[in-house]
Amino acid sequence: MSERAAAVEIHGVSRHFRTPEGGLYQALADIQLSVRAGSFVSLVGPSGCGKSTLLNIIAGLLAADRGRVEIFGRPLSGINRRAAYMFQQDALLPWKTVTENIALGLELRGVVAGEARARAAEWIERVGLRHFGGSYPFQLSGGMRKRAAMAQVFITDPDILLMDEPFGALDVHTRQRMETEALALWSGTSKTVIFVTHDLEEAIALSDEVVILSAGPGSHVIGRHAIPLARPRNLIDIRTDADFAEIYRALWSSLRQEVLRTRV
């Protein structure tokens, strides 16, 4: 595979939904997108623009009405086995302990229980949840649950990480720490990350490339912007950086119109 191979290629993907009133809502219209392997790409757009729909199509959880999705050059059908998904909502199984939750991906792949537990224990250390392996999700704080969720997706060593506003529900400080840790876990790997957010600052701070989607209905890609900020990035201070501010101004001017077009 060549160095610049695409991890995900999306050709002319459209998707509509039936509204409760019986009408049709065109969520995505003719999406074209290619995501380079190993890059961190954010999808940004006003709320309701179909970012999550697009992510679910890449995950294989949702089928496109029209168009093609290729994963490392192969057409996608069914669940995307090269990808892991980190959800906005709590998706840990409430009836499993932290260890059991983290080991689950391995167990489902047929790794024997003992080894799965041992590797889960390593990940518990890495995400800073030592002593909480035997706890149930309801006993953890929101930030700790996100750490566990991060270990749950990273342990299967996926080539592609799909993240749907994973830190959206956290308070600002916890969120920044989690972003930092997510970046640390990603950097040095060859994983491709597709990160959905409505927060332009978060997108710029984390990504190699920011893709802006238009407001729905019929959302499509209206801009792709490379983010030339050096890595490793210091997320605590990056927002006060002069280059950051300039990039932010440039991207905001194109996102702004879409936000204003959105009827809330």
Add this chain to the structure above:
Amino acid sequence: MSRRKVLACRILVGAVLIGLWQSGAALGVLDRFFFSRPSDIVGRVWELFARGGVWTHLGVTLAEALLSFAIGGLAGVLGGFLLARRPLLSAVLDPYIRVANSLPRVVLAPIFLLWFGLGIWSKVALGVTVVFFIVFFNTYQGVKDVDPVLLDNVRMLGANERQLTRHVLIPSALGWIFSSLQISLGFAIIAVVVGEYLGSSSGIGYMIAQAEGVFDTTGVFAGMAILAVFVLAAGALMARLERWLLRWKPGPRAGGFVD
């Protein structure tokens, strides 16, 4: 609300009611022929256990109740799962299930007597018709109620249908199933006792019917008292099992009718 205070108040309520009954009988307000007396009832229960004849009846009723609980519960869980996962089948069968569930069970009892005879199986059949529907509807609801995000997450983690059932659907439905089992165990006992009452040669229901036949009010109340203790004990056991199986659920479930 401390546990001790609740317990003390509970005992107080019982003591007041029984005290009123006892003194009512003593003062002649309550006719002993029709209402008996708590002291007589306690004496009778004691006598029944001391003479030992009651054990057989209790054993028969317990066996019938447990059998109908096991058969009806298992069938209800399997049926609930199947229909929740097969929308077409559930749409087709829906009216039939509703009709079957709307039949009054007392009407079925004589038919089961004809079909299965005077022995335990006619009572088990009656119990099954009660337990099955309660467990079935709850299991169905429980499986339908699964958080779709959990399903998506476990699917993305690589689960096939069988693993999805084991890791997500069953544990998620367990809360619903358990609340139905609590209720249905009590109903199973009631159903088999009704069955015994209507026609049998043993069991607590038979005992009560016998006492009633000779206007032995004390005997009837003694049978009811034994039954009540029995239902409470079974409920307490189920509650303990549930607490252990659902230990992942947040917060202490506040006391009410079950704990």
